[in-house]
Amino acid sequence: MSDKFTKSMARNIFIGGSLFFFLLFVGLTFDTMGSLPKRDHRENITPQVANGKMLWEENNCIGCHTLLGEGAYFAPELGNVYTRFGQNKEVIKAFIASRPVEGIPGRRSMPQFNLDDQQLDDLAEFLKWTSEIDTNNWPPNVQG
Amino acid sequence: MKYESQGVAKLYFIAALALFTAQIIFGLIMAFQYVVGDFLFPEIPFNVARMVHTNTLIVWLLFGFMGAAYYLVPEESERELHSPMLAKLLFWVFLVAAGLTVAGYLLVPYSTLAELTMNDLLPTMGREFLEQPTITKLGIVVVALGFLFNIGMTILSGRKTVINIVLLTGLLGLAVFFLFSFYNPANLVLDKYWWWWTVHLWVEGVWELILGSILAFVLIKTTGVDREVIEKWLYIIIAMALITGIIGTGHHYYWIGTPEYWQLLGSVFSALEPIPFFMMTVFAFNMVNQRRKDHPNKAAVLWALGCAVMAFLGAGVWGFLHTLAPVNYYTHGTQITAAHGHMAFYGAYAMIVLAMISYSMPFMTHGKPANSNKAQVVEMWGFWLMTISIVFITLFLTGAGILQVWLQRMGDNPQSFMSAQDSVAVFYWLRFAAGWFFLGGLVVYLYSFFVGGEPQEESA
Amino acid sequence: MSETNLTQNQNREEYPPGDLVIWIFIYAELLVFGVLFLAYAFSRSNNLELFNESQKLVNQEAGALNTLILITSSYFVVRAVAAIREGRAEQCGHWLLATMITGSGFIVVKLYEFSEKFGAGISLSTNTFFTYYLSMTAFHFMHVVLGLIILAAVWFKNRRGGYSQEDHMGVETGASYWHMVDLVWIILFPLVYVIR
Numbered sequence: 049m050s051d052k053f054t055k056s057m058a059r060n061i062f063i064g065g066s067l068f069f070f071l072l073f074v075g076l077t078f079d080t081m082g083s084l085p086k087r088d089h090r091e092n093i094t095p096q097v098a099n100g101k102m103l104w105e106e107n108n109c110i111g112c113h114t115l116l117g118e119g120a121y122f123a124p125e126l127g128n129v130y131t132r133f134g135q136n137k138e139v140i141k142a143f144i145a146s147r148p149v150e151g152i153p154g155r156r157s158m159p160q161f162n163l164d165d166q167q168l169d170d171l172a173e174f175l176k177w178t179s180e181i182d183t184n185n186w187p188p189n190v191q192g
Numbered sequence: 193m194k195y196e197s198q199g200v201a202k203l204y205f206i207a208a209l210a211l212f213t214a215q216i217i218f219g220l221i222m223a224f225q226y227v228v229g230d231f232l233f234p235e236i237p238f239n240v241a242r243m244v245h246t247n248t249l250i251v252w253l254l255f256g257f258m259g260a261a262y263y264l265v266p267e268e269s270e271r272e273l274h275s276p277m278l279a280k281l282l283f284w285v286f287l288v289a290a291g292l293t294v295a296g297y298l299l300v301p302y303s304t305l306a307e308l309t310m311n312d313l314l315p316t317m318g319r320e321f322l323e324q325p326t327i328t329k330l331g332i333v334v335v336a337l338g339f340l341f342n343i344g345m346t347i348l349s350g351r352k353t354v355i356n357i358v359l360l361t362g363l364l365g366l367a368v369f370f371l372f373s374f375y376n377p378a379n380l381v382l383d384k385y386w387w388w389w390t391v392h393l394w395v396e397g398v399w400e401l402i403l404g405s406i407l408a409f410v411l412i413k414t415t416g417v418d419r420e421v422i423e424k425w426l427y428i429i430i431a432m433a434l435i436t437g438i439i440g441t442g443h444h445y446y447w448i449g450t451p452e453y454w455q456l457l458g459s460v461f462s463a464l465e466p467i468p469f470f471m472m473t474v475f476a477f478n479m480v481n482q483r484r485k486d487h488p489n490k491a492a493v494l495w496a497l498g499c500a501v502m503a504f505l506g507a508g509v510w511g512f513l514h515t516l517a518p519v520n521y522y523t524h525g526t527q528i529t530a531a532h533g534h535m536a537f538y539g540a541y542a543m544i545v546l547a548m549i550s551y552s553m554p555f556m557t558h559g560k561p562a563n564s565n566k567a568q569v570v571e572m573w574g575f576w577l578m579t580i581s582i583v584f585i586t587l588f589l590t591g592a593g594i595l596q597v598w599l600q601r602m603g604d605n606p607q608s609f610m611s612a613q614d615s616v617a618v619f620y621w622l623r624f625a626a627g628w629f630f631l632g633g634l635v636v637y638l639y640s641f642f643v644g645g646e647p648q649e650e651s652a
Numbered sequence: 653m654s655e656t657n658l659t660q661n662q663n664r665e666e667y668p669p670g671d672l673v674i675w676i677f678i679y680a681e682l683l684v685f686g687v688l689f690l691a692y693a694f695s696r697s698n699n700l701e702l703f704n705e706s707q708k709l710v711n712q713e714a715g716a717l718n719t720l721i722l723i724t725s726s727y728f729v730v731r732a733v734a735a736i737r738e739g740r741a742e743q744c745g746h747w748l749l750a751t752m753i754t755g756s757g758f759i760v761v762k763l764y765e766f767s768e769k770f771g772a773g774i775s776l777s778t779n780t781f782f783t784y785y786l787s788m789t790a791f792h793f794m795h796v797v798l799g800l801i802i803l804a805a806v807w808f809k810n811r812r813g814g815y816s817q818e819d820h821m822g823v824e825t826g827a828s829y830w831h832m833v834d835l836v837w838i839i840l841f842p843l844v845y846v847i848r
Contacts, residue, residue, distance in 0.1 A: 151230040155229040
């Protein structure tokens with residue numbers, strides 16, 4: 049490599065380039081923040097939905113499931129589970145409540161989390177709200 | 193070892209390798225749960241095993257980065273570490289915090305852990321990779337600040353080289369972007385948007401700076417190539433990494449509620465993300481070919497070259513495979529993602545830490561530049577076993593992913609998730625087998641530290 | 653005499669001009685734009701009607717004006733390089749200044765165009781065409797700004813006597829970047845504003 053390749057120029061491109069693209073990223077973030085309210089329907093985030101999200105987190109649901117495609121890939125996608133279960137909260141609640149404590153021999157099974165009816169309802173509300181986010185038509189079909 | 197205080201790195205590396213072993217054992221447990229679903233149920237359900245698997249990975253890489261910094265910075269700065277005591281103290285704080293956290297995962301239900309650590313005061317738990325209790329996260333921040341202070345003071349009052357400045361920048365970025373993990377709004381879309389500021393800007397941003405500087409250090413030391421040349425390469429590689437990687441975050445913003453234009457921006461920039469990794473491969477081989485000396489530590493050179501190649505394959509090629517929005521529409525959240533994740537993390541980050549360990553450990557154990565020939569041969573067996581195993585794990589997961597996408601996401605009669613999982617089970621069995629080979633490789637690798645024999649001197 | 657001429661000629665024909673690093677950067681940038689252009693062509697062929705309809709809302713006159721402005725400024729920067737190669741630093745400074753003034757003209761016209769679009773309620777999320785139109789022109793716009801900053805830095809260094817007949821790599825580096833900005837626009841303009 050010749051003298052025509054100077055270290056100070058390389059450094060300037062590193063600093064300038066990163067700064068340039070970081071600023072661009074910040075700009076795009078502003079635009080995104082502006083357009084999110086129309087897509088996430090945040091006006092529908094009731095205390096119930098918020099509590100449902102907390103329950104989702106405190107039981108580490110993401111450790112097996114994906115939510116909008118992110119998480120573990122061990123259990124079904126739940127971003128659209130409300131749709132998949134016939135837009136019926138009761139079906140979701142009944143499924144979670146009925147998981148056997150000792151599991152199913154030889155098969156994957158969701159643990160029994162011992163949630164009360166109010167908690168089940170909050171969780172279902174959260175999943176219902178999540179299914180209404182504008183995700184650019186993802187997942188490709190109802191199976192998630 | 194030119195400075196006595198470099199020796200603190202040894203503690204960090206031992207902890208890193210212990211946690212690495214734990215990570216692999218839990219990986220095997222999960223791999224078995226993929227085919228025999230009730231294995232260890234309900235004592236260690238899959239989600240707990242996964243938390244341990246991913247969290248020990250993150251923590252052992254952090255231990256590795258810190259150890260690498262403690263070894264590298266005094267040598268680059270040409271002075272002793274600002275405070276070796278602080279380095280030792282922080283080591284024990286971090287180790288105890290990590291140990292307690294993992295014990296918490298394993299001993300009590302996660303919701304109990306959340307209650308015990310008062311997650312409701314500042315809820316940050318229960319998000320992928322950031323499952324640690326809030327108090328552990330605060331502990332990480334404290335350790336990171338103390339560490340940065342120690343390293344920063346050493347660099348600022350010593351010789352400033354491109355390598356230690358880039359390393360410091362990367363470590364600072366690591367600490368800064370971790371702060372986003374404390375932001376957890378009730379709005380899932382916002383939560384996910386900012387969650388990536390930690391996760392993506394770590395692994396496809398500032399961590400690449402750390403990777404680049406450690407690689408550059410090992411190459412300078414083992415090849416004797418002019419520092420000037422290596423430093424120019426380093427700048428160009430990390431410039432390309434950030435130029436493509438920052439807007440490349442967009443490839444996570446396709447389907448989480450964020451605007452459609454991210455599909456265009458994310459696709460364009462992440463299509464270019466393989467470039468810095470490709471440059472890194474060219475760089476590493478070029479430097480080794482132009483070497484001015486034959487360093488006796490052949491194993492360290494092998495790790496460095498292996499890291500460059502596997503990072504390119506795992507992060508570059510496997511990343512590119514599913515990064516374009518029209519492809520990702522079908523592959524998002526499938527085993528394809530898992531395939532990419534395994535090879536990328538092993539290739540880029542596990543291997544760079546192992547390269548640094550391989551280079552520095554001989555100095556720290558017996559003061560000579562290289563282990564005995566016999567020990568190196570064993571170490572290289574470990575290298576090949578682990579590396580080939582990860583290639584097969586990746587290939588099997590890719591096979592599983594392709595079949596999963598085909599069965600579950602395409603066609604007129606898509607199968608349900610669980611029936612698609614049953615159909616791809618053969619790939620999971622193969623992956624499980626490859627996992628055992630990986631563990632075997634790890635055992636061989638760990639054994640290489642105990643082979644002994646006459647250490648090798650620098651060849652004239 | 654003949655010997656100095658010879659070395660000068662060698663200097664002149666050295667390729668690529670400027671710092672080699674800037675060329676790595678330039679090729680990377682061209683690659684980004686190249687991929688964007690390809691993606692544009694691909695999306696356009698899938699949404700021909702939408703693209704043709706939306707294109708009618710784009711201000712072609714402003715685009716054409718800006719093309720002229722950028723070509724002119726590129727000519728000025730060529731003169732600046734020619735001047736410093738003959739050791740005339742002062743002239744070089746004048747030509748650099750002319751480059752920056754015309755470049756700023758581009759900024760003004762472009763800002764007018766953007767405000768027109770935003771005023772009409774058009775944003776990145778309006779439709780696929782405008783996602784492309786806005787992200788490509790805004791991305792290019794930021795390059796013009798960066799180019800101007802680079803030229804200003806070169807101009808300052810030149811004013812302090814930092815460049816000479818023998819050593820003027822910085823001027824060539826800045827000029828190379830500016831030509832890249834120009835080149836991208838020359839492709840972008842017909843592609844996005846004109847071709848139907």
